Amino acid sequence: MTDTADAREADRALKAKHRTMWALGDYPAVAREVVSALGPVLVEACGVERGDLVLDVAAGSGNAAVPAALAGGVVVASDLTPELLEVGRREAAARGAELRWQEADAEALPFADGAFDTVMSCVGVMFAPHHQQTADELLRVCRPGGTIGLVNWTPEGFIGQMFATMKPYAPPPPPGAQPPPLWGREEHVRTLLGDGVSGFEARRGTVRVDHFGSPEEFRTFFKATYGPTIAVYRNIADDPGKTADLDRALDELAGGALRDGAMEWEYLLVTARRGGAAAG
Template identity: 50%
Template sequence: MTIATDLNALKSRQMASWASGDYAVIGTTLQLVGELLAEACDLRHGETVLDVAAGNGNATLAAARRGARVTSTDYVPELLERGRERAQAERLEVTFQPADAEALPFHDASFDVVLSTFGVMFTPDQAQAAAELTRVCRPGGRIGLANWTPEGFIGQLFKTLGRHLPPPPGVQPPSLWGVESHLRELFDDSAREISVARRLFNFRYQSAAHFIEVFRSWYGPVHKAFAALPVDGASALERDLTELLERYNRAGPDSLIVPSEYVEVVITRR
């Protein structure tokens, strides 16, 4: 009971974190990931699709563009509103509904395909979230995920944040969703097949300083970290993030291109 209470408190803090800033500013740059995931799941026109922890709707839009009947969910209503605006601009029919990834308000086997891009991986109770994805997906359906890896840039960014603001004890890091063995622990019992492919997404900014400025302003976890630290702590975090960005930068001194590894996962439901 104590663990559940702690996880609920953590979830409340996470909701506040993701609601701060404006994730859509970052999220729209990641649209390619949703398109690739929709193709990896080989979506059929007319299939029912659930996007879990959808953010501002990258996988949602990708599925709707392919003729799927999409329900887009997130526990942060402000993010769903950004997705709704995007869908309306493209004249795509999508249902938007607030929902907790650990307690999805849908019947068993309600969807042909369940998707999540860099979303469900941040749930506090990973086993419960995986069970919910599985429960609402029909037998023979597909669960498609895009998850940052621990070794990749975003995995290292969160590791850097953790050095300055240690996470609560006993909570599994989100980047475990980028580890194939962990995914098999979560899904093997309910999967007929699990396919895991490593991909790179390139963050493109003017410089390390530009990246930090954008993420500090708009990306909830980074925004909250800087706000929580004293001036000297914030300066130390900025130095560490600059060093990390410059280490990954492949564009040379006049620009910033930072490849970040993620896994593209397609699970066929047993």
């Protein structure tokens, strides 16, 4: 097998692993019950209007795609994990939102150059392993003058710290994969988008999470619903000591963040205008 064929096979295996991870548990419950406010924030920042062609990349169950459709956008919700899209279809129908759902890899989007007025992602593309490849695809499918909008968890915020807490218990990342919270650093996103955009704007915000009354409630919920957390616990399932250590570490993290029954989870919101040149 050639080096190129080896690389393709390794990429297919990695994507299959990601697809399986996000199908674990019940991520739509996280999107619906915990961070539902993030989608409308992104849609408003992108200025989605009636008739706009909108692509939501790594859309999950449609946290941003559904609000974009309800705002009048002609929306395609794409994600690597078909199980999430199926939940999104049902939830969108219940809310009276019409949009198209399509399985797609954020690093190799099956759409034409410049096909969309708005290309956005809400805590989605940050989990694709190869950041520059992903950014190049966001640029490629956005028309010149169109809008690129992103919401990503910051490294310093609660979810970024949760990933840092889980890291010692997780299997090592595959070669070439970059940490998701890097997308929460303004300078990293600026570098990724480069001269493919103009009018780059970034600001930090927080989403208020009042779903958990105690650290244990948070830990129990995320162990049951959130794919990355489930995958880490499965990695140490044969080591009760490590499992107990991670339980304590997550409880400590959540306990430090809870104030009067609520947490503030920090994110970076980026919007930019697509330039006229083709993505490199």
